[in-house]
Amino acid sequence: MLGVLGGRVYDPRNGSDGETRDIWVKDGRVVSPEEADRQGAEIVDATGLVVMPGGVDIHSHIVGAKVNAARKFRPEDHRGAERARAGAFRSGSGHTVPSTHLTGYLYAEMGYTTVMEAATAPLVARHAHEEMADVPIIDKATFITMGNNHFLMKCIRDGRHEMARDYVAWLLRASKGYAIKIVNPGGVENWKWGSNVGELDDEVIGFGVTPRQILETLAQISGELGLPHPPHIHGINLGRSSSARTSIETMAALDGLRAHFCHIQFLSYGKGKGGVHTSEAVAIAEAVNAHPDLTVDVGQLVFGSATTMTSDGPLQHSLHRTTGSKWMNVDVEGETGGGIVPVFYKRTNPINAVMWRTGMELFLLIKDPWKVFLTTDHPNAGCFTSYPHVIKLLMDRDYRAEVFEGIHARAREGSVLHDLEREYSLYEIAVITRAGPARALGLKNKGHLGVGADADIAIYQEMDDKAEMFARPRYVFKGGTLVARDGTVVADPPGRTFYVAPSYDPGVEKDIRRHFEATYTVSFENYSMLSQPVTHEEVIACG
Amino acid sequence: MGEPLTLITGRTREQAIGMHKGKTSPEYRQATARVEMNADDMAHLGIQEGGIVRLRTAAGEVDLSAQAGTLPRGLVFVPLGASANLLVGTETQGTGMPSFKGVPVTAEPA
Amino acid sequence: MSTTIEHVACTFCGCVCDDIVVEIEGSRIAGVRRACAVGRGVLDEYDPEVRRPTLRGREVEWEAAIEAAASILDRADSPLIYGLSSSAVEAQRKAVELADRLGAVIDTTSSVCHGPTGLAMQAVGEATCTLGEVRDRADLIVFWGCNPAASHPRHFGRFSLTPKGTHTPNGRKDRTVFVVDVRPTGSSKQADHFLQVDVGADYEVLTALRSLVKGNDLAHGSIGGIPVSQLKDLVERMKACRYGVVFMGMGLTMSRGRHLNVGELFSLVTELNDYARFSVIPMRGHGNVAGADQVLTWSTGYPFAVSFARGYPQYGPGEFTAVDVLARGEADAALIIASDPAAHFPRRAAEHLERIPTIVLDPSESLTAGIAQVVFPTASYGLDAAGTAYRMDNVPIPLRRLLTSGRPTDEEVLDRIIEAVK
Structure with missing residues (x-):
């Protein structure tokens, strides 16, 4: 039994806006005060402290093939960002791409206890799961990339909707994934021919289907299967001046279907002068405000070092050509691809400054905090360790104005930012970092502190400097266990891996096997993880 | 003394197959205790097919049975294994990789 | 009675062909189909007989061998852990954990291939x-x-x-x-x-x-x-x-x-x-050398040539690579897992392994085992142990357990050593 007593509790899901409340925990779950048994209980005096559910990150790249390729690719990233072993805690290294154990420690030390790995190709899902087993403390899950999947595109071409649905269900089970991920639908396949897509109705070479069909089909299937998290969409034209237009078109195409648009900052640009895009945050925010069934995360840019990594292969090649930075590309048979390019974002670079500004504007213009979540698309726009800094920008308009004044003058032109006086409250921060992402993920026991919730609790000392406040929580509990104190990890229990197990007609396996034997270089039997448990796994029910 | 040549080492099918039999097996020893040379180089040095040739590098020397192989003049090939290891030095030029290929070597009949 | 097992992965080279058909009779492999001439031997030459570990050439109980290995590693100031390319991810993870614990240098056969x-x-x-x-x-x-x-x-x-x-x-x-x-x-x-x-x-x-x-x-x-x-x-x-x-x-x-x-x-x-x-x-050579790169990288940030001597991972090709560490005589103990530096290193580097206490984990007899103080005859992944190997293109392939030999795995032995070191 654990009692966190007298704290100012910010629990938006249960309507608590800083009210003084006691939280009681038994066997890793929050229990009602009636069940409290002070006798022998561990008591934390939280008087005057800010109590929130553990942070929930809806989009981050922390494990798996592309993250590990980036680690290997960037020894220069790790030097000076090492952590020595301490007792039973493992050593590690890495600034933008920390090693696995260090990743678990850093998230927990910041008060985050649930993190979604945003993209895993099914062919290498086993790899992602092996790494997840080495990320301690935090609960995790991974989204499965499907937007360029050959079997699916064939089903769409042939009008076999049910077969596509059965396949998606099978694929999620076979890869122990949590949600459908769509990255530049059709564009990654076209990149394998040296091309891309630019419009929703462009054709995917060799399949005769369009990005629009892929998006619509997967969004429908996600709903039909009752997946807890809607399709997680990185649309077409990311980083291009046409991105805002096609983002809005994509939102319209999926009207009436649930969808999550990730790192929308990267897809909110219009055409500017001399290759410097404009921020179209106003139009994007308007579209987000208008569509009731969609959520977004921002992917806020943070000035400094970053490692861009995405399944969007053609994007990464053009980024390599633009920046001259070293480039990695991996084409993955029948499924997807990806690329990695290190970057350094500068305030004095007009393009980078516009990106920063776009993210800020989105946060401030999207009215309902339950629809917009805090991410940096780690490590694409910035590191997850910058979240406290981003929170400060949102909560402190003087600080925000100061940073705004320091960015390239061209990026300040025409910005609505200096007129946006909005400051996020602690309650709203609890929504965009906890309650909101948990709800969008369909994780019923996360992001709140009501009875039955996982006892993931972050307790902060309120300070004027919100970056400092959120960087070093006084206490962090994961499943009722104290895991970090004053920003330092004190215990590293293993975290769980969540996945979904939607049902499907087993007859589809025959068709999948035939496809496999014709196109894959691994055996069907050695691809699926269906009958293979991963450590500390937990199935989240489909609705 | 002896003729200045260039040594490369590498894998062969026979060496790999011999490995499964055990590195103390006659198959493995036979597969790795040999040198392939250009036929003209062998003739020039007066080495017969199957004759014993003494190879010497900065790292060491070894006597091996010579066979004519499809090699350009000046190149000799020794399969990876105990014999090759006597001829390869430990300088890695800051990489961890010794010079397993391109080693100056002299050859003479033993 | 014989059993046919399909879709078996061969761990010899980086192709990790996973379409091999194996016939099992009792506790032995009686037939192998589809494997190539060099890979076949991994399967049909394997002798799964349980053998006891040896300490200075004499058979001892597992307990005694674990203690001896732990004591060698405890006494060492600068131990080297090397090999790993023919083991599975599960054991590679344990090897890095042990290196971290000991402040050791860890390197893989990557340093002498890719x-x-x-x-x-x-x-x-x-x-x-x-x-x-x-x-x-x-x-x-x-x-x-x-x-x-x-x-x-x-x-x-x-x-x-x-x-x-x-x-x-x-x-x-x-x-x-x-x-x-x-x-x-x-x-x-x-x-x-x-x-x-x-x-x-x-x-x-x-x-x-x-x-x-x-x-x-x-x-x-x-x-x-x-x-x-x-x-x-x-x-x-x-x-x-x-x-x-x-x-x-x-x-x-x-x-x-x-x-x-x-x-x-x-x-x-x-x-x-x-x-x-x-x-x-x-063209990655050994069956799971790509996996060794992966595991070292996700645990430390670097694919090979890692020293934990300062308490945190440092990367140093040419400095913390096995040939260099041995040639300079810096290692004062060595733990060799599923590889054979005595057979594949320049003689002058390999010689140092004879001068220092060396521990070997290997399913088959190796030249390094011949000069080692402690030898653990472990199970072979994909034969009598299950695990994962990464193909040359970094695609993970599951290795199944085909035989029930009773041999301990590299992972189990390393786990015991981790528990036994101070």
């Missing part, structure tokens, strides 16, 4: 793909400094030369194949074009190719032993192809220039992506 390839990738990047993309799309294949006919015998048939893929319906006829090597090989015989490069001249030739790709003309009659006309022909084909793939091997990594050779090739491949799609795949 370590320089890793350095090149870190310097200039790498455009690559999985082997299925090669089979389905590639119409131009170049093998540079590698000889799959000897080292990866099924590579041609499964991925790169003859198989029929979605966009290569006619198999071999749909592919143009080049081999670049210092000598004719079993592989060059199967190529459409063989370019014989002078020993040590790869870098020059690659630079010439990059220059030609950029549109410069070269006046020389030949470069590195190859007529410029042939280089021009290759460049034209490279720029005009649909999807080109270069497979590269130790001809580049073990020769003068090492990582610089590979970097030049990787840069060439990167630049070719302005004209056609192009990828490069390093």
Whole structure:
């Protein structure tokens, strides 16, 4: 039994806006005060402290093939960002791409206890799961990339909707994934021919289907299967001046279907002068405000070092050509691809400054905090360790104005930012970092502190400097266990891996096997993880 | 003394197959205790097919049975294994990789 | 009574062919189908008989051997953990944990195969793909400094030369194949074009190719032993192809220039992506050497040559690589897992293992085991132990347990050692 007593509790899901409340925990779950048994209980005096559910990150790249390729690719990233072993805690290294154990420690030390790995190709899902087993403390899950999947595109071409649905269900089970991920639908396949897509109705070479069909089909299937998290969409034209237009078109195409648009900052640009895009945050925010069934995360840019990594292969090649930075590309048979390019974002670079500004504007213009979540698309726009800094920008308009004044003058032109006086409250921060992402993920026991919730609790000392406040929580509990104190990890229990197990007609396996034997270089039997448990796994029910 | 040549080492099918039999097996020893040379180089040095040739590098020397192989003049090939290891030095030029290929070597009949 | 098991993965080389059929009779493998001549032996020469560990050549109980190993490692100031490429991910994870605990140097056989390839990738990047993309799309294949006919015998048939893929319906006829090597090989015989490069001249030739790709003309009659006309022909084909793939091997990594050779090739491949799609795949040798890179990288940030002496991982090719550490006599104890440096290292580096207490974990007899103080005959992953191996294109393949021998796995032995060290 654990009692966190007298704290100012910010629990938006249960309507608590800083009210003084006691939280009681038994066997890793929050229990009602009636069940409290002070006798022998561990008591934390939280008087005057800010109590929130553990942070929930809806989009981050922390494990798996592309993250590990980036680690290997960037020894220069790790030097000076090492952590020595301490007792039973493992050593590690890495600034933008920390090693696995260090990743678990850093998230927990910041008060985050649930993190979604945003993209895993099914062919290498086993790899992602092996790494997840080495990320301690935090609960995790991974989204499965499907937007360029050959079997699916064939089903769409042939009008076999049910077969596509059965396949998606099978694929999620076979890869122990949590949600459908769509990255530049059709564009990654076209990149394998040296091309891309630019419009929703462009054709995917060799399949005769369009990005629009892929998006619509997967969004429908996600709903039909009752997946807890809607399709997680990185649309077409990311980083291009046409991105805002096609983002809005994509939102319209999926009207009436649930969808999550990730790192929308990267897809909110219009055409500017001399290759410097404009921020179209106003139009994007308007579209987000208008569509009731969609959520977004921002992917806020943070000035400094970053490692861009995405399944969007053609994007990464053009980024390599633009920046001259070293480039990695991996084409993955029948499924997807990806690329990695290190970057350094500068305030004095007009393009980078516009990106920063776009993210800020989105946060401030999207009215309902339950629809917009805090991410940096780690490590694409910035590191997850910058979240406290981003929170400060949102909560402190003087600080925000100061940073705004320091960015390239061209990026300040025409910005609505200096007129946006909005400051996020602690309650709203609890929504965009906890309650909101948990709800969008369909994780019923996360992001709140009501009875039955996982006892993931972050307790902060309120300070004027919100970056400092959120960087070093006084206490962090994961499943009722104290895991970090004053920003330092004190215990590293293993975290769980969540996945979904939607049902499907087993007859589809025959068709999948035939496809496999014709196109894959691994055996069907050695691809699926269906009958293979991963450590500390937990199935989240489909609705 | 002896003729200045260039040594490369590498894998062969026979060496790999011999490995499964055990590195103390006659198959493995036979597969790795040999040198392939250009036929003209062998003739020039007066080495017969199957004759014993003494190879010497900065790292060491070894006597091996010579066979004519499809090699350009000046190149000799020794399969990876105990014999090759006597001829390869430990300088890695800051990489961890010794010079397993391109080693100056002299050859003479033993 | 015999049992047939299909879709078995062979762990000998980086192809990790997972379509092998194995017949089991009792506790033995009675038949192997589809495996190649070099891989077959992994399966049908394996003797799963349980053997006791040895301490200075004498059989002892497991407990005593664990204690002896732990005591050697506890006493050491600068232990070296090396090998790992023929073990599974599960054991590789434990090996890094032990190295972290001990403040040891940990290195893998990568350092003497594709370590320089890793350095090149870190310097200039790498455009690559999985082997299925090669089979389905590639119409131009170049093998540079590698000889799959000897080292990866099924590579041609499964991925790169003859198989029929979605966009290569006619198999071999749909592919143009080049081999670049210092000598004719079993592989060059199967190529459409063989370019014989002078020993040590790869870098020059690659630079010439990059220059030609950029549109410069070269006046020389030949470069590195190859007529410029042939280089021009290759460049034209490279720029005009649909999807080109270069497979590269130790001809580049073990020769003068090492990582610089590979970097030049990787840069060439990167630049070719302005004209056609192009990828490069390093021909990884040992069955799970790619997995060793992966595990070291996710645990430490670096793929090989890692020292924990300062309490945190430091990367030092040339400094913390096994050949260097041994040649300089810096290691005062060694733990060798599933590899045989005594058979494959320069003699003067391997000799040091005889002077220091050495511990060996290996399913089969090795030359290193012959000079070791403590030897653990462990189970073989994919035969009498389950685990994961990563193919040369970093695709993970599950290894199943086919036999129930009762031998402990590398993972179990390492776990016991981790518990026993102070």
